[in-house]
Amino acid sequence: MEIIDDLKWRYATKRYSDEIVKDEILDIILDSIVLTPTSLGLQAYEVLVLDKSSSLRESLLTACSNQPQIKEASHLLFFNAWKSVSTENISEYMNRISLTRGTPLEKLEGFKSNIEKFTGGMSEQDVFSWSSMQTYIALGIAMTTAATLKVDTTPMEGFNRKAVDAIINKDNEKLSCSVILAVGYRDSENDFLSNLAKVRKLKNELISFG
């Protein structure tokens, strides 16, 4: 299967070349994020894209342990997960369903109240943990999509969340960055990781049949 070859080809790229991902290619990766399925269909996050010319890259470098991808990658995608779900968020979602499917809003009352019950019982920490999970689905789908386009990616966790938020989510108390995805093209010559074998458990160590 081609997709398996693509997944074998990809790796957590450490060093990126100067090559920029073209808009029409980036657009396909972003489309895959829009299409990502999420809990209740709420899409409880936003994505911020910074291209290479962004003036924020320099200050983000310190907040991200000076990882070279922050400076070098063609694009950086910040997955900013919701810390709360407002009644407006839920109403907007109901309107979106109603408009898309032609369903009368009255018929969505049961679903709406289920969402309100579910999200109403959660602390800010619970909401952020739940919405962060959803961003990781998008992360997986975006990395797979990128790999089929022979675009490299790096999922990045080891950053100072407060510091990153202060740079990209300032004045926005609803959002906090859950994970970053660097996107671009590997610099094979300077990336010692690019020639190393992928380390994975054997299938039967990871997966069992009941």
Add this chain to the structure above:
Amino acid sequence: MEIIDDLKWRYATKRYSDEIVKDEILDIILDSIVLTPTSLGLQAYEVLVLDKSSSLRESLLTACSNQPQIKEASHLLFFNAWKSVSTENISEYMNRISLTRGTPLEKLEGFKSNIEKFTGGMSEQDVFSWSSMQTYIALGIAMTTAATLKVDTTPMEGFNRKAVDAIINKDNEKLSCSVILAVGYRDSENDFLSNLAKVRKLKNELISFG
């Protein structure tokens, strides 16, 4: 792009037909899970696969709000995330790296102690939250892979975790189920969702450029 068409084709299947996913097709989906990148490369979870003949399906039905996929889907994949990281887990991982890449264990000491520091500072809840995030990457990659094979999937969260664990993770205090993936073929005739338009935010509502 074909992959975007595949992602548009997929939907959270509610009702599955009797058709069974062939072993060689399921294997490709499982391979994509093995290849999934995870935090620190630790693969801090296990996956349990139940086929349609599993005697556990009946009792799982109650633990999963009687969602029909539990009964009908060809296969159910349970992502069981770690609640703790032992020194054995880390040592096994170091051995795996050493064997795969021919790196002497001494050269991995720095990486090892970083992992120990990172995982040592976490509570059971922290570990489970962190490892669960990783299972959602696998979820995204598995759903994308399945879609390219025209295999339907349903990511399932709304289950009673304690009850599910009591059935599939009994006597295993390390694991707890973070998310379930139903796999099979849609029963279009009986699934009202199969003909409904996909509801998603507009690209510019979800994604912004800084």
